[in-house]
Amino acid sequence: MTKKRKISGLSGIELFQAHEALVKLKQSLVITEEDDGQDSEQSEDFARGLDELIFGMESRLNGPQAFGFSTATEVTLEKLGITLAGSLRLKPDNVLRVESSRLLGKGEFWSSEHMHRHLAVLGRLVPRRNEAGARIWIDVFLFRASAMVPSGKRMVINPEHPIPATRIHPSSLTTLSGYIDYTAIVAADSVADAYYHVPTIAMARQLNTGFFVAEAKTGPIDQHIPQVVCEMYASGKQLKKETLRGALTNGHEWIFIIVRFNSNDCGAAYKFTVPLGSHVSQPAEDLNPQTGPDIIAGVLSYWIQKSYVDLEDDDWVEEIEPNE
Structure with missing residues (x-):
């Protein structure tokens, strides 16, 4: 035999x-x-x-390989079986939605009006020439997004979130690991409080409302997309999710990214928006809703709450069809 x-x-x-x-x-x-x-x-x-x-x-x-997030390139994505599947764009009919989103959290400290005032101060006070400066700008948008969540829910923001060595496939010895600049979750008050005290991947795995990944960079940010995609890929593997949303930003421009994991547990596909600007030099009432801070805050708040969910009909963004 x-x-x-x-x-x-x-x-x-x-x-x-x-x-x-x-x-x-x-x-x-x-x-x-x-x-x-x-x-x-x-x-x-x-x-x-x-x-x-x-x-x-x-x-x-x-042979076994250990990939770190900060050194990720297009070659890294290819080795991990992660492919670019297309592009996303803001929907053209967001003007009324922006107006209504400005009213969310109106009575909170981080109202839309306060966000605009704060950004105007930063425009005279903090240059965005390095990552530390960029984070001061990024914090404003995250804080504003936290004031926009529904009553009875709460956001928790966890800077420098560690992701342990994550096997990219059950039969592979290759791993991904590193630190994520920001992660954010939205959950019912009691659940969010539990996560606040133990902000770990194991605790996040129990949540239904998402685990949003955000990375801070300076300069032209599109060159850092492979790093964010790898962070999202490792996070999704740890969380055992089919979809994960995230963002890459320098505090002035934001690229929103969605990763969809392959059904065979091997590789993934991703799509991203063109950089969306948050110009703050004009009075708030004169800002173009398609490029102003309110639309960034609106997309950010919605995406954090929906970070485990694929794009829906009421999303802020839509996929660009290949023949367009």
């Missing part, structure tokens, strides 16, 4: 040859729309199993 051998028992050359054979097998597979019912389901299950086997072999061939 032939004895079965585990992948871990294969020699280097045998593992390489087996990997090459499975890759060729995958390339030869064609699942067509004509496949229906049980045949189609079995074909998809086989393809997913094949992907996981190939992924496991590649992890053995490449």
Whole structure:
């Protein structure tokens, strides 16, 4: 009787040859729309199993790797199986929504009016030439967003949130880890209070309202998108979620990002907005609603509360269709 051998028992050359054979097998597979019912389901299950086997072999061939967030690049995303799936944009009909969002938290300390006054002071006081300066600006938007949550709920903001070494796939030894500049959750008062005292990933895993990731950078921020995507990917893996929302900002421009995890637990796809500005040099009543601080605060508050949810009909943003 032939004895079965585990992948871990294969020699280097045998593992390489087996990997090459499975890759060729995958390339030869064609699942067509004509496949229906049980045949189609079995074909998809086989393809997913094949992907996981190939992924496991590649992890053995490449050896264990430890990726840090701060050094992430487009190459890192490629190695993790994370792909860009398209773009997002603000919906064109947000003017009335901005006006109504300005009224949220009107009686709170961080009202829209106070936010504008505070930003005007920062414009004369704090330059945004480094990350420390950028964070002072970012804090204002997070504080304003916290005043916009519904009654009975509360936001908790956790700076420098550590993400432990996270295996990128169950069969992989490669890990992601590091610190996230900001995470934010919104939950019922009692639940938020529990998280406030123990702001850990394990506690966040129990929440239904989300775990929003935000990264602070200076200069042109689009070059830092791979870092934020890796932070969101590791967070989503830890939280066992299918969708996660986040943002990248220098305090003046904001890029909102959504990551959707692949169903086979291997890799993900992401989309992001063009940088949205928050110009503050004009009086609040004269600001363009599409670029002013109120729309940034509105999107931020909504996205923090919906950070586990895919885009919905009432979202602030929409996907750009490929043929547009």
